[in-house]
Amino acid sequence: DDGYRLWLKFDKVASAARYAPYAKSISSEFASTPILETAKKELTNGLKGLTGVAPISLTQNGSIQLMKDSKIPEEGFEIQVDQKSKISVEGASIVGRKYIRIIASSDRGILYGVFELLRMIQQEKPLANLSSSPKVKFRMLNHWDNVMGTIERGYAGASLWKWYELPETVDPRYTDYARANASIGINAVSVNNVNASARFMTPEYLAKVKVLADVFRPYGIKLFLSVNFASPKLVGKLKTSDPLDPQVRAWWTAKTKEIYAQIPDFGGFLVKANSEGEPGPQEFGRTHADGANMLAEAVKPFNGIVIWRAFVYAPNPNGDRFKEAYNDFKPLDGTFAKNVIVQVKNGPIDFQPREPFHPLFGAMPKTPLALEFQITQEYTGFSTNVFYQSILFKECLDSDTYQNGKGSTVAKVIDGSLGNEQITMMAGVANTGSDRNWTGHLLSQANWYAFGRLAWDHTLSSEQIADEWVKQTLTRDEKAAKTASDILMKSRDTYVKFTTPLGLHHVMGQSIHWGPEPWLERSQRPDWTSIYYHRADSVGLGFDRKASGSNALSLYHPSVAQQWLDPAKTDLNYLLWFHHVGWQEKLSTGRTLWDEFCYRSNTGVQEVKDLQKDWDSLQGKVDPEIFADVRGRLAAQQRESVLWRDAHLLYFQTYSKLPISYGTPARTLAEIKEIVRIYQLK
Ligand code: BDP
Structure with a gap:
């Protein structure tokens, strides 16, 4: 096994007979959409692999029924397992009577419900009723991939995106990538480095990006672009990129229209500005809010959003980098447009193996904040060290900011439950690359997996996630699985x-x-x-x-x-x-x-x-x-x-x-x- 199939192996399980009666047929109440077709295809292939039974399509009363209920939260789902036939009469007499319902308000919910069901079966868990919905709206991967095919801080080979072959040649791996993300609830992806090349704003590159968006769409994934703030100058040949300049604003408005013409469901822009040499509004005496709000205005008619990073720190020999982002952003609280979210790294310095949580999480009550983790192991051992990031993620999520009194955890700040934000987000810097096993170190696949699972539900425990991942990826032998999970659980502290x-x-x-x-x-x-x-x-x-x-x-x-x-x-x-x-x-x-x-x-x-x-x-x-x-x-x-x-x-x-x-x-x-x-x- 070269690890390519990740946690989605779907090989026949030893207890296949237990699940086979449910795998006979699939019926659906939903109109056909690309996402629904993906869900059905995944369900059919998954069940066939796991149980050996290939389901047929029925118009109603399938042994798996995809059903609609508008009361279920967006993207969420319920799984109901027919209880009656569980008290079962043996064998043949119950065949055809067992059924499972996957219920959702939309095709997306069905897609996630399907993957949940397959996850249960692949771990050979007893089938059980459950309901689940995501805690944050945007569960996003940030790729730091460059035009040249390299990846900033990537340790698993070259970029997955073959810009020189696109748009004509479409690597089937793009689909496998989208599938893996969908299976853990990831629904947003920015494809290029935050140290962004302005080339992504050219028609040539937008045509390439469009192809990726087309591949991602049936998997429920929205595409975003990192933008270079100086693009109006670099690509548009304007004299300035000042966000308050009318020509600059007009340039972004026109560019945004051009993007949406190609990608109607384009997510929006991710921006690193005035940080580590990247251009930004401060060059023109403007604030981060001025810069963000200008872009926000451009994407607003299309329901796009702007993700503005707070990873800024001016060189200051007598200062403390710990305080830089806070000092820049805290005064701007409440001044960002409604469709802006400020993205803050988990800690105040830079993705260290252990950091206290970023003080901004307790300090911006009037601004939606996204939490940015680094899945790729820049400071945590590249691809030669095992470092199970879930432990670090949880430590940050569970930290109490005391923003609204005790219990105001970072998790509650970012899932909107403290402030009722409309936009909520958790982002992870991707650890994928062209290596056959995607992540270089096979055990680093668990970090991609854990990121998705926690972005969906930050209340899951690191142990549970490790156990799920191990049983789907490495072994279902209880003792061996425990040993493998323990390796993950111990790895962070050791490092x-x-x-x-x-x-x-x-x-x-x-x-x-x-x-x-x-x-x-x-x-x-x-x-x-x-x-x-x-x-x-x-x-x-x-x-x-x-x-x-x-x-x-x-x-x-x-x-x-x-x-x-x-x-x-x-x-x-x-x-x-x-x-x-x-x-x-x-x-x-x-x-x-x-x-x-x-x-x-x-x-x-x-x-x-x-x-x-x-x-x-x-x-x-x-x-x-x-x-x-x-x-x-x-x-x-x-x-x-x-x-x-x-x-x-x-x-x-x-x-x-x-x-x-x-x-x-x-x-x-x-x-x-x-x-x-x-x-x-x-
Ligand atoms: C640092 C990396 C650098 C990134 C930067 C960022 O060393 O390569 O560009 O973070 O997050 O950790 O923008």
Whole structure:
């Protein structure tokens, strides 16, 4: 198995006989639409694969009945399993009487209900009644794919989109991609990098993009484009891109019309502006709201939306990057047009292996906020490390902002239940690429899966999602499945231990973001170095963000800040995010900071060895090709974990001047620095 089929294998299950009576026929109350036809096709193929019985179409009373009920929430569904025939008389006498109803108000709900039913069967679960509807309206993947076919921060090969072949040649893989998304409820996709090429605004590229939109549509997926804010200048040859300039506004209005003429259900624009060198309204003395509202006006007649990213931070040697986005956006709360949503990364810095939640989530009550996660593993081990993102996602979603008192979790901010927003969204930076198994590391498929499942329903647990994914993808052997799920569940903590223990952050290599470079002192910007963040000196380690330091803690509600104010009471996982702690200071574990740092770094390395052993125990229980591939990647992770540990222990020892209490570095600091230097050569 090369992993291509993801969690959608639909091979015949051992207990197929249990489900076969339901697989006889399909009837539907719905008028035919492209999405309904997709649902029927998936149901037919899925049932045929899973049970061995190929359903026929009936006009009514099928053993599976697709039914309409306008009371069911948009995109939601109900599954009703005929209970009577469950008390069953054996075998033949009940054949034909069993039925399942999938009920929805629209064809989309039916599509998601179909995938839910197939999910149950593939896991060989007892068929049960259930109802489900998505918690957020836009469940979106952001691709950081470039015109040249590369992917910014992509670790699974080249882009899926073959721009040079489009629009004439349509790779069937686009359909497989759309299917995988639909199966986990993803209904929106932006196809190009947020560091956007203006070429996407040309007729040539719009014709290519249109083809993708046509492929995605029958799977219920809306297409969005990232736009370069300077497009009026770059493509339209105007003198300016000032959002208040009438010609600029007219240009966007006309361009938007042109897009909708090709893609009538186009979703809208995703914008990274005035960030990391990207153009934006601030160049013209305008605000982010001025920029967003201009685009919002252009897409409004077509019901389009604008997703405006809050990932902005001006280089400020004496400042704290933690506060930059907050300072820019908080004053703009309530000034964005109705069809704008501001997209905020989960944490205030940048997709670190562990971050406190972004303070903006508790600070913009009058603006719909989208939550942006990074599924691709830029800071979490590329495609050589197992890192189950669901744990990180949940940690953020479950964080309490106290915006409207206790219980105002990030999840409730973004699903609109606190503010009744019309537009709600969760976005994930995609981890897919042209690798045969889509995600490079096979276990990273679980991150794509988990993102979709949590965007649909953030109350699901990471354990449940892991169990679902494992049983559909790797094995249904209970013991083996438990081992595989445990590997996922442990993976995040293990990675944090050897890369960023105790709340250390942003200490990775300047260009190799999976490897260590805590000694990085100089870069184009101070806030791209490591020393900016770890602040090691002869006294101790960590960034003081209390009033005595940058005071970033004051951006949170007092009840949130409270938990991180006193170093003695701060969860050790966040300690160095908020405090500069003395090397010899005793922590709650009984060890000093230095010893705890050595201990965690070294434990991380040990734990990778345990993950290797756990995986080895799956030999013969999972497909041999998959087994070998993951085994190799775990071995690479082992090697990398040693490099991280040694780099950290030896480098920070030059400040602590204390003996290394746990772990024996395999190399000198000079040797490690040389390895990292060579890694980063062009
Ligand atoms: C950073 C990445 C950079 C992205 C940026 C972003 O290193 O490649 O362009 O995020 O989110 O993490 O815009």
